[in-house]
Amino acid sequence: MDNIETRLVKLALKGDQRAFAEIVELYKDKIFHLGYRMLSNRHEAEDVVQETFLRVYKNLDRYDQKQKFSTWIYRIGTNLCIDRLRKRKPSYSLDAELNDQDGTDGYALLPGDERTPESEYLLSETQQLIHQAIDSLPDKYKTVMVLRYLQELSLQEISEVMDMPVTTIKTRVHRGREFLRKKLEPKL
Amino acid sequence: MDCKLAVSLMHEYLDGDLLDEETDELKQHLAECSECRVAFKQLEQTDMLLFAVNHRKPPVSDELTARIMQSLPKSKQTHVWWTWLKRHPALTAAAAFFIILLGTLPLWNEGPEMIVKGTDLDQVVIEGNSVIVPEGRTIAGNLTIEKGQAKIYGDVEGNVTVIDGGIFQASTAHISGQVQSINQSVDWVWYKIANVFSEVASP
Ligand SMILES: [Zn+2]
Numbered sequence: 001m002d003n004i005e006t007r008l009v010k011l012a013l014k015g016d017q018r019a020f021a022e023i024v025e026l027y028k029d030k031i032f033h034l035g036y037r038m039l040s041n042r043h044e045a046e047d048v049v050q051e052t053f054l055r056v057y058k059n060l061d062r063y064d065q066k067q068k069f070s071t072w073i074y075r076i077g078t079n080l081c082i083d084r085l086r087k088r089k090p091s092y093s094l095d096a097e098l099n100d101q102d103g104t105d106g107y108a109l110l111p112g113d114e115r116t117p118e119s120e121y122l123l124s125e126t127q128q129l130i131h132q133a134i135d136s137l138p139d140k141y142k143t144v145m146v147l148r149y150l151q152e153l154s155l156q157e158i159s160e161v162m163d164m165p166v167t168t169i170k171t172r173v174h175r176g177r178e179f180l181r182k183k184l185e186p187k188l
Numbered sequence: 189m190d191c192k193l194a195v196s197l198m199h200e201y202l203d204g205d206l207l208d209e210e211t212d213e214l215k216q217h218l219a220e221c222s223e224c225r226v227a228f229k230q231l232e233q234t235d236m237l238l239f240a241v242n243h244r245k246p247p248v249s250d251e252l253t254a255r256i257m258q259s260l261p262k263s264k265q266t267h268v269w270w271t272w273l274k275r276h277p278a279l280t281a282a283a284a285f286f287i288i289l290l291g292t293l294p295l296w297n298e299g300p301e302m303i304v305k306g307t308d309l310d311q312v313v314i315e316g317n318s319v320i321v322p323e324g325r326t327i328a329g330n331l332t333i334e335k336g337q338a339k340i341y342g343d344v345e346g347n348v349t350v351i352d353g354g355i356f357q358a359s360t361a362h363i364s365g366q367v368q369s370i371n372q373s374v375d376w377v378w379y380k381i382a383n384v385f386s387e388v389a390s391p
Pocket of ligand 1: 190191194217221223224
Protein backbone atom coordinates (compact mmCIF):
# COMPACT_ATOMS: atom_id res chain seq x y z
CA MET A 1 0.00 0.00 0.00
CA ASP A 2 1.32 3.35 -1.03
CA ASN A 3 1.25 6.21 1.39
CA ILE A 4 -0.12 9.56 0.33
CA GLU A 5 3.26 10.99 -0.65
CA THR A 6 4.13 8.03 -2.86
CA ARG A 7 0.79 8.32 -4.61
CA LEU A 8 1.22 12.04 -5.13
CA VAL A 9 4.73 11.53 -6.46
CA LYS A 10 3.44 9.01 -8.98
CA LEU A 11 0.75 11.40 -10.17
CA ALA A 12 3.16 14.33 -10.32
CA LEU A 13 5.53 12.23 -12.41
CA LYS A 14 2.73 11.80 -14.92
CA GLY A 15 2.55 15.58 -15.17
CA ASP A 16 -0.28 16.17 -12.70
CA GLN A 17 0.43 19.68 -11.40
CA ARG A 18 -2.28 19.47 -8.76
CA ALA A 19 -0.60 16.44 -7.22
CA PHE A 20 2.62 18.37 -6.98
CA ALA A 21 0.78 21.31 -5.41
CA GLU A 22 -0.51 18.83 -2.81
CA ILE A 23 3.05 17.81 -2.00
CA VAL A 24 3.91 21.50 -1.61
CA GLU A 25 0.96 21.98 0.74
CA LEU A 26 2.03 19.00 2.85
CA TYR A 27 5.61 20.13 3.34
CA LYS A 28 5.95 23.86 2.76
CA ASP A 29 5.36 24.82 6.40
CA LYS A 30 7.80 22.24 7.70
CA ILE A 31 10.54 23.30 5.32
CA PHE A 32 9.80 26.97 5.97
CA HIS A 33 10.18 26.53 9.72
CA LEU A 34 13.31 24.51 9.22
CA GLY A 35 14.75 27.29 7.06
CA TYR A 36 13.52 30.02 9.37
CA ARG A 37 15.13 28.43 12.42
CA MET A 38 18.33 27.58 10.60
CA LEU A 39 18.77 30.92 8.87
CA SER A 40 16.81 33.30 11.11
CA ASN A 41 15.55 35.16 8.12
CA ARG A 42 12.10 34.99 6.58
CA HIS A 43 13.18 35.81 3.06
CA GLU A 44 15.96 33.29 3.06
CA ALA A 45 13.62 30.71 4.54
CA GLU A 46 11.14 31.30 1.73
CA ASP A 47 13.94 31.04 -0.80
CA VAL A 48 14.94 27.73 0.72
CA VAL A 49 11.37 26.46 0.50
CA GLN A 50 11.20 27.46 -3.14
CA GLU A 51 14.56 25.91 -3.97
CA THR A 52 13.68 22.75 -2.11
CA PHE A 53 10.52 22.20 -4.12
CA LEU A 54 12.26 23.07 -7.35
CA ARG A 55 14.80 20.34 -6.62
CA VAL A 56 12.11 17.92 -5.59
CA TYR A 57 10.28 18.66 -8.84
CA LYS A 58 13.35 18.23 -11.01
CA ASN A 59 14.46 15.05 -9.28
CA LEU A 60 11.09 13.46 -8.73
CA ASP A 61 11.96 10.60 -11.06
CA ARG A 62 14.99 9.83 -8.91
CA TYR A 63 13.05 9.63 -5.67
CA ASP A 64 13.59 6.17 -4.21
CA GLN A 65 10.23 4.98 -2.94
CA LYS A 66 11.85 2.65 -0.45
CA GLN A 67 12.88 5.74 1.45
CA LYS A 68 10.44 7.93 3.35
CA PHE A 69 9.46 10.99 1.37
CA SER A 70 9.86 13.17 4.45
CA THR A 71 13.46 12.00 4.86
CA TRP A 72 14.20 12.85 1.26
CA ILE A 73 12.69 16.33 1.33
CA TYR A 74 14.22 17.14 4.72
CA ARG A 75 17.59 16.12 3.35
CA ILE A 76 17.22 18.48 0.40
CA GLY A 77 16.00 21.33 2.61
CA THR A 78 18.63 20.76 5.28
CA ASN A 79 21.45 20.70 2.75
CA LEU A 80 20.26 23.95 1.20
CA CYS A 81 20.23 25.58 4.64
CA ILE A 82 23.69 24.28 5.47
CA ASP A 83 25.00 25.59 2.14
CA ARG A 84 23.64 29.02 2.89
CA LEU A 85 25.09 29.06 6.38
CA ARG A 86 28.44 28.01 5.01
CA LYS A 87 28.47 30.80 2.45
CA ARG A 88 27.34 33.31 5.00
CA LYS A 89 30.07 33.29 7.58
CA PRO A 90 33.71 32.42 7.71
CA SER A 91 34.32 28.92 8.92
CA TYR A 92 35.66 28.45 12.39
CA SER A 93 36.35 25.44 14.50
CA LEU A 94 33.11 24.34 16.07
CA ASP A 95 34.73 22.07 18.55
CA ALA A 96 37.19 24.70 19.60
CA GLU A 97 34.30 26.99 20.30
CA LEU A 98 32.38 24.42 22.26
CA ASN A 99 35.39 23.61 24.35
CA ASP A 100 36.35 27.19 24.90
CA GLN A 101 35.02 28.11 28.31
CA ASP A 102 35.59 31.84 27.88
CA GLY A 103 34.42 32.22 24.33
CA THR A 104 30.93 30.80 24.63
CA ASP A 105 29.39 33.99 23.37
CA GLY A 106 28.33 32.82 19.94
CA TYR A 107 26.42 36.03 19.25
CA ALA A 108 29.55 37.71 18.07
CA LEU A 109 29.69 35.21 15.22
CA LEU A 110 26.31 36.20 13.87
CA PRO A 111 26.14 38.97 11.36
CA GLY A 112 23.82 41.45 13.04
CA ASP A 113 21.62 42.27 10.08
CA GLU A 114 20.77 38.62 9.51
CA ARG A 115 19.11 38.49 12.90
CA THR A 116 15.41 37.77 12.96
CA PRO A 117 13.05 40.65 13.28
CA GLU A 118 11.29 38.74 16.05
CA SER A 119 8.74 41.51 16.36
CA GLU A 120 7.12 39.95 13.30
CA TYR A 121 5.34 37.73 15.74
CA LEU A 122 5.20 38.30 19.42
CA LEU A 123 7.47 36.21 21.52
CA SER A 124 8.08 36.03 25.19
CA GLU A 125 11.48 36.96 26.46
CA THR A 126 12.21 33.30 27.12
CA GLN A 127 11.29 32.31 23.61
CA GLN A 128 13.51 35.00 22.18
CA LEU A 129 16.29 33.83 24.41
CA ILE A 130 15.88 30.27 23.16
CA HIS A 131 15.84 31.38 19.55
CA GLN A 132 18.97 33.41 20.05
CA ALA A 133 20.60 30.49 21.79
CA ILE A 134 19.76 28.20 18.87
CA ASP A 135 21.02 30.84 16.46
CA SER A 136 24.31 30.99 18.27
CA LEU A 137 24.91 27.25 17.93
CA PRO A 138 27.65 26.24 15.53
CA ASP A 139 26.11 25.03 12.27
CA LYS A 140 26.52 21.30 12.66
CA TYR A 141 24.90 21.36 16.09
CA LYS A 142 22.25 23.82 15.01
CA THR A 143 21.15 21.47 12.25
CA VAL A 144 20.58 18.47 14.51
CA MET A 145 19.00 20.56 17.25
CA VAL A 146 16.54 22.17 14.84
CA LEU A 147 15.66 18.81 13.35
CA ARG A 148 15.31 17.25 16.79
CA TYR A 149 13.43 19.94 18.68
CA LEU A 150 11.71 22.08 16.08
CA GLN A 151 10.89 19.42 13.53
CA GLU A 152 10.60 16.74 16.22
CA LEU A 153 12.40 14.13 14.19
CA SER A 154 13.74 11.08 16.00
CA LEU A 155 17.47 10.50 16.23
CA GLN A 156 17.06 7.69 13.70
CA GLU A 157 15.27 10.00 11.26
CA ILE A 158 17.90 12.71 11.66
CA SER A 159 20.58 10.14 10.95
CA GLU A 160 18.79 9.25 7.70
CA VAL A 161 18.30 12.88 6.72
CA MET A 162 21.92 13.77 7.43
CA ASP A 163 23.23 10.45 6.15
CA MET A 164 25.29 10.01 9.28
CA PRO A 165 25.45 7.28 11.93
CA VAL A 166 22.97 7.60 14.80
CA THR A 167 25.90 7.69 17.23
CA THR A 168 27.20 10.85 15.55
CA ILE A 169 23.77 12.45 15.73
CA LYS A 170 23.48 11.48 19.39
CA THR A 171 26.83 13.05 20.20
CA ARG A 172 25.79 16.25 18.45
CA VAL A 173 22.46 16.38 20.26
CA HIS A 174 24.24 15.89 23.60
CA ARG A 175 26.78 18.58 22.88
CA GLY A 176 24.18 20.92 21.47
CA ARG A 177 21.99 20.44 24.52
CA GLU A 178 24.94 21.08 26.79
CA PHE A 179 25.79 24.23 24.84
CA LEU A 180 22.22 25.49 25.11
CA ARG A 181 22.04 24.67 28.79
CA LYS A 182 25.04 26.89 29.39
CA LYS A 183 23.55 29.63 27.25
CA LEU A 184 20.23 29.50 29.07
CA GLU A 185 21.71 28.87 32.51
CA PRO A 186 21.12 32.40 33.83
CA LYS A 187 17.43 32.03 33.09
CA LEU A 188 16.93 28.53 34.43
CA MET B 189 29.87 6.65 39.09
CA ASP B 190 31.82 9.76 38.19
CA CYS B 191 30.09 13.00 37.22
CA LYS B 192 31.18 12.78 33.59
CA LEU B 193 29.43 9.44 33.16
CA ALA B 194 26.44 10.79 35.05
CA VAL B 195 26.07 13.71 32.61
CA SER B 196 26.32 11.32 29.69
CA LEU B 197 23.54 9.20 31.22
CA MET B 198 21.41 12.33 31.68
CA HIS B 199 21.54 12.94 27.95
CA GLU B 200 20.67 9.32 27.24
CA TYR B 201 17.75 9.72 29.60
CA LEU B 202 16.54 12.78 27.71
CA ASP B 203 16.93 10.89 24.43
CA GLY B 204 14.67 8.22 25.89
CA ASP B 205 17.44 5.68 25.51
CA LEU B 206 18.38 4.97 29.12
CA LEU B 207 17.91 1.42 30.36
CA ASP B 208 16.14 0.81 33.68
CA GLU B 209 19.23 -0.28 35.55
CA GLU B 210 21.18 2.72 34.29
CA THR B 211 18.33 4.96 35.38
CA ASP B 212 18.64 3.53 38.87
CA GLU B 213 22.38 4.15 38.88
CA LEU B 214 21.87 7.71 37.72
CA LYS B 215 19.26 8.32 40.41
CA GLN B 216 21.65 7.04 42.99
CA HIS B 217 24.37 9.40 41.81
CA LEU B 218 21.98 12.35 41.75
CA ALA B 219 21.01 11.63 45.31
CA GLU B 220 24.64 11.91 46.31
CA CYS B 221 25.89 14.73 44.08
CA SER B 222 24.34 18.20 44.29
CA GLU B 223 26.31 19.51 41.31
CA CYS B 224 24.83 16.84 39.05
CA ARG B 225 21.38 17.49 40.47
CA VAL B 226 21.64 21.10 39.30
CA ALA B 227 22.97 20.04 35.91
CA PHE B 228 20.17 17.50 35.47
CA LYS B 229 17.48 20.01 36.36
CA GLN B 230 18.92 22.52 33.90
CA LEU B 231 19.18 19.95 31.12
CA GLU B 232 15.63 18.83 31.67
CA GLN B 233 14.40 22.42 31.56
CA THR B 234 16.43 23.16 28.46
CA ASP B 235 14.91 20.12 26.80
CA MET B 236 11.39 21.19 27.75
CA LEU B 237 11.92 24.78 26.64
CA LEU B 238 13.24 23.64 23.29
CA PHE B 239 10.16 21.54 22.65
CA ALA B 240 7.89 24.25 24.02
CA VAL B 241 9.25 26.92 21.72
CA ASN B 242 7.81 24.86 18.93
CA HIS B 243 4.30 25.87 19.74
CA ARG B 244 4.92 29.37 18.48
CA LYS B 245 5.84 29.22 14.87
CA PRO B 246 6.07 32.15 12.53
CA PRO B 247 3.17 32.25 10.08
CA VAL B 248 3.93 31.06 6.58
CA SER B 249 3.14 33.38 3.73
CA ASP B 250 -0.21 32.53 2.12
CA GLU B 251 0.97 32.84 -1.44
CA LEU B 252 4.01 30.65 -0.93
CA THR B 253 2.40 27.65 -2.63
CA ALA B 254 1.38 29.74 -5.63
CA ARG B 255 4.86 31.21 -5.85
CA ILE B 256 6.44 27.77 -5.68
CA MET B 257 4.15 26.41 -8.38
CA GLN B 258 4.97 29.38 -10.60
CA SER B 259 8.67 28.95 -10.09
CA LEU B 260 8.62 25.42 -11.48
CA PRO B 261 9.90 24.94 -15.01
CA LYS B 262 7.02 26.10 -17.15
CA SER B 263 6.23 23.23 -19.42
CA LYS B 264 6.53 19.52 -19.28
CA GLN B 265 6.81 19.51 -23.05
CA THR B 266 10.13 17.76 -23.19
CA HIS B 267 8.70 15.08 -20.98
CA VAL B 268 5.71 14.76 -23.26
CA TRP B 269 8.06 14.55 -26.19
CA TRP B 270 10.12 11.78 -24.62
CA THR B 271 7.07 9.91 -23.44
CA TRP B 272 5.79 10.07 -26.98
CA LEU B 273 9.14 8.77 -28.19
CA LYS B 274 9.03 5.86 -25.82
CA ARG B 275 5.70 4.89 -27.29
CA HIS B 276 7.04 5.18 -30.82
CA PRO B 277 10.45 3.56 -30.63
CA ALA B 278 10.77 3.29 -34.41
CA LEU B 279 10.87 7.04 -34.63
CA THR B 280 13.43 7.46 -31.91
CA ALA B 281 16.34 7.73 -34.31
CA ALA B 282 14.59 10.33 -36.38
CA ALA B 283 13.60 12.30 -33.35
CA ALA B 284 17.06 12.13 -31.88
CA PHE B 285 18.37 13.42 -35.16
CA PHE B 286 15.85 16.21 -35.06
CA ILE B 287 17.01 17.21 -31.60
CA ILE B 288 20.65 17.11 -32.61
CA LEU B 289 19.81 19.29 -35.57
CA LEU B 290 18.02 21.82 -33.41
CA GLY B 291 20.99 21.85 -31.14
CA THR B 292 23.41 22.54 -33.98
CA LEU B 293 21.39 25.13 -35.84
CA PRO B 294 23.05 28.22 -34.40
CA LEU B 295 26.30 27.07 -35.90
CA TRP B 296 24.67 26.91 -39.27
CA ASN B 297 26.68 29.49 -41.11
CA GLU B 298 29.96 28.74 -39.48
CA GLY B 299 32.61 26.63 -41.10
CA PRO B 300 33.32 26.90 -44.79
CA GLU B 301 33.72 23.18 -45.49
CA MET B 302 31.78 21.75 -48.32
CA ILE B 303 30.19 18.40 -47.72
CA VAL B 304 29.35 15.97 -50.50
CA LYS B 305 27.24 12.90 -49.85
CA GLY B 306 26.22 10.33 -52.38
CA THR B 307 26.56 6.84 -53.68
CA ASP B 308 28.93 7.09 -56.64
CA LEU B 309 31.26 9.80 -55.54
CA ASP B 310 34.10 8.52 -57.69
CA GLN B 311 32.04 9.71 -60.62
CA VAL B 312 32.14 13.36 -59.57
CA VAL B 313 34.83 15.91 -60.10
CA ILE B 314 35.41 18.47 -57.38
CA GLU B 315 36.87 21.82 -58.30
CA GLY B 316 37.04 24.37 -55.53
CA ASN B 317 33.53 24.51 -54.10
CA SER B 318 31.96 23.03 -57.22
CA VAL B 319 30.84 19.47 -57.54
CA ILE B 320 30.72 18.51 -61.16
CA VAL B 321 29.00 15.53 -62.69
CA PRO B 322 30.65 15.51 -66.12
CA GLU B 323 28.81 14.64 -69.27
CA GLY B 324 28.69 10.92 -69.87
CA ARG B 325 29.02 10.06 -66.16
CA THR B 326 26.24 8.49 -64.14
CA ILE B 327 25.56 8.70 -60.45
CA ALA B 328 23.46 5.71 -59.50
CA GLY B 329 21.74 7.25 -56.50
CA ASN B 330 21.25 10.48 -54.60
CA LEU B 331 23.67 13.34 -54.47
CA THR B 332 23.69 15.84 -51.65
CA ILE B 333 25.94 18.84 -51.47
CA GLU B 334 26.26 21.22 -48.58
CA LYS B 335 27.88 24.61 -49.02
CA GLY B 336 28.85 24.03 -52.60
CA GLN B 337 27.75 24.39 -56.20
CA ALA B 338 26.36 21.46 -58.11
CA LYS B 339 27.15 21.44 -61.79
CA ILE B 340 25.32 18.64 -63.50
CA TYR B 341 26.25 17.74 -67.04
CA GLY B 342 25.73 14.00 -66.78
CA ASP B 343 23.08 11.68 -65.28
CA VAL B 344 21.88 11.36 -61.74
CA GLU B 345 19.64 8.40 -61.06
CA GLY B 346 18.25 9.86 -57.89
CA ASN B 347 17.70 13.17 -56.09
CA VAL B 348 20.04 16.10 -56.16
CA THR B 349 19.91 18.23 -53.08
CA VAL B 350 21.95 21.34 -52.49
CA ILE B 351 22.02 23.00 -49.12
CA ASP B 352 23.41 26.50 -48.94
CA GLY B 353 24.67 26.47 -52.45
CA GLY B 354 23.46 26.46 -55.99
CA ILE B 355 22.61 24.11 -58.84
CA PHE B 356 23.51 24.40 -62.46
CA GLN B 357 21.86 21.91 -64.79
CA ALA B 358 23.32 21.70 -68.26
CA SER B 359 21.08 20.79 -71.19
CA THR B 360 22.77 17.42 -71.20
CA ALA B 361 21.84 16.73 -67.58
CA HIS B 362 19.40 13.99 -66.64
CA ILE B 363 18.16 13.88 -63.10
CA SER B 364 15.62 11.15 -62.53
CA GLY B 365 14.69 12.20 -58.99
CA GLN B 366 13.90 15.50 -57.41
CA VAL B 367 16.07 18.57 -57.48
CA GLN B 368 16.06 20.57 -54.31
CA SER B 369 17.90 23.65 -53.30
CA ILE B 370 17.72 24.55 -49.67
CA ASN B 371 19.18 27.76 -48.35
CA GLN B 372 17.55 28.32 -45.05
CA SER B 373 18.10 26.47 -41.89
CA VAL B 374 14.37 26.05 -41.29
CA ASP B 375 13.96 24.43 -44.69
CA TRP B 376 16.90 22.30 -43.84
CA VAL B 377 15.29 21.02 -40.70
CA TRP B 378 12.15 20.07 -42.56
CA TYR B 379 14.16 18.52 -45.29
CA LYS B 380 16.07 16.43 -42.76
CA ILE B 381 12.94 15.39 -40.93
CA ALA B 382 11.16 14.42 -44.11
CA ASN B 383 14.25 12.61 -45.24
CA VAL B 384 14.88 10.69 -42.08
CA PHE B 385 11.23 9.87 -41.66
CA SER B 386 11.07 8.42 -45.12
CA GLU B 387 14.22 6.46 -44.41
CA VAL B 388 12.66 5.13 -41.25
CA ALA B 389 9.48 4.34 -43.10
CA SER B 390 11.20 2.41 -45.84
CA PRO B 391 12.38 -1.06 -44.91
ZN1 LIG C 1 28.04 14.28 39.96
